[in-house]
Amino acid sequence: MEATLVTIVHELFGIDIAVTTSRPEPQFGDFSTNVALQLAGRVGKPPREVAELIAAKLRETNNYADVSVAGPGFINITLADSTLLSALSAPAPSTESHTYVIEYSCPNAFKEFHTGHLYQTIIGDIIARLVETAGHTVHRTSFGGDVGLHVAKCIWGMIATLGGELPEKLASVEATPFARARWISDCYVRGAGAYEESDEAKVVINELNKTIYSLHTQPDNQSAIAQLYWTTRQWSFDYFDAFYDVLHVDHMHYIPESETMPIGMDVVREQLEKGNLKESEGAVVFEGDETKHLHTRVFVTSKGLPTYETKDIGVIWLERRDYNFEKRILITGNDQQEYMRVVFAAAELFRPELTGEMTHLTNGTVRFGDGSKMSSRLGNVTRAIDVFNVVREKVSELVSDETLVDSVTLGAIKYVFAKYRLGGDISFDIDETISLAGNSGPYIQYAHARARSIVAKSTLEPSMPEDAALDPAERNLVRKLGEYNDAVSRATNELAPHHICNYLFELAQEFNRFYELSRVIGHEREALRLWLVGRYADTLAAGLGLLGIDAPENM
RNA sequence: GCCCCGGUAGCUCAGCUGGAUAGAGCAGAGGACUUCUAAGCCUAAGGUCGCAGGUUCGAACCCUGCCCGGGGUACCA
Numbered sequence: 352m353e354a355t356l357v358t359i360v361h362e363l364f365g366i367d368i369a370v371t372t373s374r375p376e377p378q379f380g381d382f383s384t385n386v387a388l389q390l391a392g393r394v395g396k397p398p399r400e401v402a403e404l405i406a407a408k409l410r411e412t413n414n415y416a417d418v419s420v421a422g423p424g425f426i427n428i429t430l431a432d433s434t435l436l437s438a439l440s441a442p443a444p445s446t447e448s449h450t451y452v453i454e455y456s457c458p459n460a461f462k463e464f465h466t467g468h469l470y471q472t473i474i475g476d477i478i479a480r481l482v483e484t485a486g487h488t489v490h491r492t493s494f495g496g497d498v499g500l501h502v503a504k505c506i507w508g509m510i511a512t513l514g515g516e517l518p519e520k521l522a523s524v525e526a527t528p529f530a531r532a533r534w535i536s537d538c539y540v541r542g543a544g545a546y547e548e549s550d551e552a553k554v555v556i557n558e559l560n561k562t563i564y565s566l567h568t569q570p571d572n573q574s575a576i577a578q579l580y581w582t583t584r585q586w587s588f589d590y591f592d593a594f595y596d597v598l599h600v601d602h603m604h605y606i607p608e609s610e611t612m613p614i615g616m617d618v619v620r621e622q623l624e625k626g627n628l629k630e631s632e633g634a635v636v637f638e639g640d641e642t643k644h645l646h647t648r649v650f651v652t653s654k655g656l657p658t659y660e661t662k663d664i665g666v667i668w669l670e671r672r673d674y675n676f677e678k679r680i681l682i683t684g685n686d687q688q689e690y691m692r693v694v695f696a697a698a699e700l701f702r703p704e705l706t707g708e709m710t711h712l713t714n715g716t717v718r719f720g721d722g723s724k725m726s727s728r729l730g731n732v733t734r735a736i737d738v739f740n741v742v743r744e745k746v747s748e749l750v751s752d753e754t755l756v757d758s759v760t761l762g763a764i765k766y767v768f769a770k771y772r773l774g775g776d777i778s779f780d781i782d783e784t785i786s787l788a789g790n791s792g793p794y795i796q797y798a799h800a801r802a803r804s805i806v807a808k809s810t811l812e813p814s815m816p817e818d819a820a821l822d823p824a825e826r827n828l829v830r831k832l833g834e835y836n837d838a839v840s841r842a843t844n845e846l847a848p849h850h851i852c853n854y855l856f857e858l859a860q861e862f863n864r865f866y867e868l869s870r871v872i873g874h875e876r877e878a879l880r881l882w883l884v885g886r887y888a889d890t891l892a893a894g895l896g897l898l899g900i901d902a903p904e905n906m
Numbered sequence: 907g908c909c910c911c912g913g914u915a916g917c918u919c920a921g922c923u924g925g926a927u928a929g930a931g932c933a934g935a936g937g938a939c940u941u942c943u944a945a946g947c948c949u950a951a952g953g954u955c956g957c958a959g960g961u962u963c964g965a966a967c968c969c970u971g972c973c974c975g976g977g978g979u980a981c982c983a
Contacts, residue, residue, distance in 0.1 A: 375926080385925055392963080422926040423964075459983095500982080634981055644909050649981040659983050689910060689978045715911085716976080749945090771919070775912055776976075783918075787945045789931040790919090797945050805942055853920065856930080863946055872942045906943080 352428070356386060359408045364394050372428075374834060377827055380417065380427035381435065387424040398424030432821045435829050439886065443485075443836045450488045452670045453479045455682035456603060460497040460587040461505040463536045464594055466717045466779065467684060469735035473768045474714060475682050476600040476899050477848045482680075484897060485843045490674045491603035493591075494666045497584055498567065498609045501539065503560035504546050508538030509579055511545070518578035528593035529736065531586040564656075567609045597739065599761055600899060606669060608662045615665030616657055619650050622701050637697045648693045663694045664701070667709070671702075678708055680846065685713035685774065712846060715776035738781075739764065745785040746793075750906070758901035759793050765900050766792025770852035790856045792900055795891060798859040800906035802888035805871055806881060807904075813882035824865045825876075828883055831861040835890050839897065848898065855894045862887050 356370040368386065375383035387402035394401055402420040409418045409428065417429035430438075455475025458468050475491075483489040496502065512534075513520045524534045545552035562576055571577040588605060595602050619635055622628045628635050633653030637660065639645035650660045670676060683691065691711045699706045743760040750759050767784045771777045787793040806813070821829060838854035841847070871880045892902040 371923090373925095379926075383926090388925065388964085398963080425926060496983085631980080636980060639980090641908090646909085646978080647980055652981040654981080656981085658981065663983090683983090684977095685911065686977055687983065690983070692910085713911085772921095775919095778918060780918075783932075786932080789945090791931085791945090794931095794945060797943080801943050801946090808942060849920080853930085860930090860947095864948095866942085867939090867947045870942070874942095906945085 352382060355409070355412065355414075356384060356405070359405055360386060360390065363404055363408065364390065366390065366393060374837075375425075375427060377830065379421060379425070380419070380429040381830060382428045382430075384426050384428075385424070387420075387426060391424065402426050432816075432826065432829075433818060435821075435826070435833060436816060438833045439829065441836070443839065446485055446487075448486050448488065449677040450490070450675060451482055451678045451680065452490045452492055452674050452676040453482065453680045453682075454492045454494055454603075454666070454670070455479075456493040457495050457683070458493070458591060459495045459499075459501060460584055460607065461502050461535055461539060462587075463532050463590075464735035466733045466735055466738055467714070469598075469738060469764070470717050470768045470777070471682055471684070471714050472595070472598060472600060473765050473899070474773065474848065475603075476598075477765075477769055477897065478680065478682070478712075478846055479601065480897055480899065481839070481843045481846075481848065484839075487678075490670075490676070491601055492606055492666075492670060493603040494606045494611070494663075495608065497587075497607035498563055498612070500556070500560055501543075502563055502580075503556045504542030505535060505539040505583075506542070506559055506563065506576065506579060507545060507552065507556045508540070508542030509535075509583065511541055512538050516575035516579065518575055518582060521579070521582055528586070528590040531583075532590035535583055535586060567612075594736070597736070599901075606666055611662045611665030611669050612657050613665070614668050615661035615663070616651070618664050618668060618701060619657070619661055627697075627700055637693060639693060640696075643696070645693050645696055646689065648690070648697075650697075660694055660697070663691075664698060667694075667698050667705070671705070676708070678710070680710045680712060682712045682714065685715050688713050710846070712773055714773055717779050718776050719779060738779075741781055742785055745781070749785070749787065752906070755903055755906060758903055759796060759906075762792035762796045762895070762900045764792075765898055766795070766852060769848045769898050772849050773847060790852070792895075792898075795855050795859055795895060796900065796902060797906050798862065799888055799891040799895065799902045800904060802862070802884050802891070803904045806885050806888065809872055809877060809881050811878050811881060813885050814878040815882050816879045819876075819879060822869075822876075824868045825880070825883060828861055828865045828887065831858050832883075832886060832890055834858075835894070839894075842897075851894055851897055855891060858887070858890065858894075 352372055353370045360366055360368055370384060370386045372382045372384045387405055388398045390401050391398035399420060402424040406418045406420050406426050415428050416431040419427050421427055456468060456472040458464055479489050479491050510516055524531055546556050563580060566577055566580055572581060592602060619628060623635060628637055628650060634649045635651035637648050637650055639647040648660050649658050651657055695709055742764055743756060746760045747756050750756055763784050770790060838850050842850040869880060871877060871884060895902045
């Protein structure tokens with residue numbers, strides 16, 4: 352359609368212009384273009400006159416049921432019912448295939464997942480699936496700290512809790528991934544508190560920090576500290592997997608900092624020689640460019656320790672080495688936006704071939720309904736698993752079938768995070784999350800189950816309407832169903848999953864309107880309507896699938 | 907100070923590559939049906955799109971300035 356318009360415009364006015372069409376409100380037709388408005392100035396004629404000239408040409412093609420000019424000069428196009436129906440069977444446009452690395456979730460070892468991780472894990476999982484569904488190869492990665500001060504605080508806390516450097520006493524901790532993670536977290540809180548309150552502990556912890564780094568540089572599996580560290584580090588990794596299983600998300604390959612650090616340090620040495628990094632006040636820094644508003648950042652501290660800048664460079668180099676990515680998408684909290692700009696700028700300076708290959712998406716802070724911020728200070732976090740459990744409890748009260756509880760719980764949680772545009776802070780309200788009404792996961796799941804039950808109830812075979820004229824309610828539903836591919840490709844291209852939520856909700860509303868007006872079972876148009884209902888259920892299921900949400904047959 | 911992100915209905919948010927009366931959900935008001943899952947449908951009400959200029963035939967959307975909230979601003983990430 353766009354191509355036809357481009358040709359017509361060229362023939363009429365000798366102007367080449369990019370034509371876009373949009374989906375107007377039903378009263379105006381199926382497609383609309385404002386090309387006449389854009390041309391009016393250049394052609395020197397009133398917009399409506401331009402529109403009429405183009406509309407006349409469009410009518411000559413006989414491809415459309417109606418072409419009209421409205422408002423200031425919009426050209427509205429109405430398709431024949433058969434065209435609208437055949438569009439439903441059109442496959443999604445294929446794109447060229449690339450190799451992607453998508454990095455998200457990124458929990459630190461020795462810590463628990465909090466609500467921010469929950470949000471980011473769900474969003475990352477959806478984005479990865481969208482990109483994969485579009486035909487690309489996707490490698491999911493997650494990057495986090497298995498060395499560093501937070502680990503030292505934690506190990507200090509373990510020693511205090513166990514009453515000494517006694518790795519054998521770890522056996523007394525309840526041997527489930529979540530219990531172990533909880534225990535580690537308690538130790539961290541203890542260590543972090545001691546670090547603040549006791550100068551003595553602070554000295555010990557700083558010393559421990561160096562020891563832990565050395566466990567990687569001079570492999571040690573024997574000492575008590577080493578046993579404590581390697582055992583509980585593995586507990587953390589096991590806990591990550593257990594958590595992802597609870598969420599029913601794809602696992603990512605975890606890249607610990609200890610692995611990227613040496614790679615980053617090699618890069619630092621190399622770039623220092625090249626002059627891309629400079630020594631300053633005993634540290635190695637990347638000098639920011641004031642004109643580009645890039646901060647100066649430290650890559651190696653005056654104590655010779657790598658900062659996250661170096662580790663982040665390391666992870667980029669590692670991912671490039673292991674996956675040879677063509678595109679890299681990184682998702683972090685939006686507090687890292689400025690910081691990451693510098694890392695990307697440095698990476699592109701060090702390796703110009705990376706320019707333009709990396710995208711940084713940021714998620715906002717998860718806030719409670721009352722606007723307060725969830726804090727991770729001293730372990731005062733809202734744990735992700737608590738959120739899951741609270742929602743699950745509420746859902747079990749409302750859903751009678753026990754086997755559906757997990758599906759609906761995850762449907763509610765994933766949907767509530769997916770429906771916001773990425774970037775801004777989001778408001779998290781438990782009551783709203785478990786609400787089954789309105790724009791929610793369970794609403795869509797229920798809408799799907801309802802449609803399935805209608806199909807199941809009929810004894811007829813659904814039949815796709817060939818030349819049958821559609822009544823207005825049917826037509827509106829078909830029209831909306833036809834927008835699925837647009838919604839998905841928009842979500843994929845913009846890396847914005849919320850477009851899918853919006854679409855699915857609008858589709859369900861459209862169907863409910865249809866369903867109020869249109870008897871299915873027992874009606875003379877039963878077979879045709881059955882086909883529509885089935886098609887609708889399939890579309891909802893597909894959309895929910897992209898969001899990583901189950902679509903139960905019955906609810 | 908400088909930079910980044912946000913400010914749209916009472917609340918939570920869509921809409922932002924400029925276009926037709928600014929849309930949903932929740933909350934609140936009214937209604938229909940009482941036959942396919944009502945977790946639904948319909949109607950009305952609710953908005954100086956933070957403020958002020960500018961560009962344009964046309965601005966919630968682009969530009970400038972300001973106000974408010976959050977974040978960042980060399981050894982935390």
